[in-house]
Amino acid sequence: xxxxxxxxxxxxxxxxxxxxxxxxxxxxxxxxxxxxxxxxxxxxxxxxxxxxxxxxxxxxxxxxxxxxxxxxxxxxxxxxxxxxxxxxxxxxxxxxxxxxxxxxxxxxxxxxxxxxxxxxxxxxxxxxxxxxxxxxxxxxxxxxxxxxxxxxxxxxx
Amino acid sequence: xxxxxxxxxxxxxxxxxxxxxxxxxxxxxxxxxxxxxxxxxxxxxxxxxxxxxxxxxxxxxxxxxxxxxxxxxxxxxxxxxxxxxxxxxxxxxxxxxxxxxxxxxxxxxxxxxxxxxxxxxxxxxxxxxxxxxxxxxxxxxxxxxxxxxxxxxxxxxxxxxxxxxxxx
Numbered sequence: 001x002x003x004x005x006x007x008x009x010x011x012x013x014x015x016x017x018x019x020x021x022x023x024x025x026x027x028x029x030x031x032x033x034x035x036x037x038x039x040x041x042x043x044x045x046x047x048x049x050x051x052x053x054x055x056x057x058x059x060x061x062x063x064x065x066x067x068x069x070x071x072x073x074x075x076x077x078x079x080x081x082x083x084x085x086x087x088x089x090x091x092x093x094x095x096x097x098x099x100x101x102x103x104x105x106x107x108x109x110x111x112x113x114x115x116x117x118x119x120x121x122x123x124x125x126x127x128x129x130x131x132x133x134x135x136x137x138x139x140x141x142x143x144x145x146x147x148x149x150x151x152x153x154x155x156x157x
Numbered sequence: 158x159x160x161x162x163x164x165x166x167x168x169x170x171x172x173x174x175x176x177x178x179x180x181x182x183x184x185x186x187x188x189x190x191x192x193x194x195x196x197x198x199x200x201x202x203x204x205x206x207x208x209x210x211x212x213x214x215x216x217x218x219x220x221x222x223x224x225x226x227x228x229x230x231x232x233x234x235x236x237x238x239x240x241x242x243x244x245x246x247x248x249x250x251x252x253x254x255x256x257x258x259x260x261x262x263x264x265x266x267x268x269x270x271x272x273x274x275x276x277x278x279x280x281x282x283x284x285x286x287x288x289x290x291x292x293x294x295x296x297x298x299x300x301x302x303x304x305x306x307x308x309x310x311x312x313x314x315x316x317x318x319x320x321x322x323x324x325x
Binding site: 042050 | 181184185186188189192193195196197199200201203204213214216217221222225226229309312313316317320
């Protein structure tokens, strides 16, 4: 099966029909959840980052601030990915062949890898190396900012 | 007679308004900046609200969370207003016709009043933000819930501007 066949399979599915043929406010609803998920993700990430940089809540240890916030990062991601997948199912070819979407997916993969392999570990350590902390913050925020920029660009390409 | 629509048209027709609207890159970049900046400002307010409600970072005094995050919330808001102002400049006539835009600004006003009431009345009640308390008084929790709800409505209306261009 080629990629095009696969996209056709999604596009002809019952779920895809329900999404694409319904009132356009259903898509608007997915968009709202997509944005809210991203807002939660980024806010929690910024909170952890500010603590890692020693700019806020220095009376508390890094894990005291980060443990709950990391869960919020993953919850926000789940909300954004869930609503994003539904939008994709609604019009798979429209998204798949959009260059901004392709860039966004590559950046998203990079952002998730940084989160899972680096940022999460640094945020769980009691006394992270300050330079490692700064590098994790820069990489992580950089990739997530880029993901959101690429996401906003989808509608303009 | 000059109507609001005429003023909006005039704003949009200025050289800067047209330049933003017609630029291939300016508009999406400003929109992206608006989204990132609101995630920082409104997003950090959401985290503060969750702390006031006793749902997040309960072991950290609420006052430390509020005061620690405040400068970043304000910086984020500065960027939100600048980017939002530029977007308005480029499409003033279109957005004022959208009910979602009108409601968005009404809710922003309400959020401001709610924040002012919290800052100047609720948080000054004796023991309102007492550092020994993980769970705060009912009035404080309610202020957090109100802020969370109003800012959520602002985001919903903002996202709906493109989907609800006219009143009918």
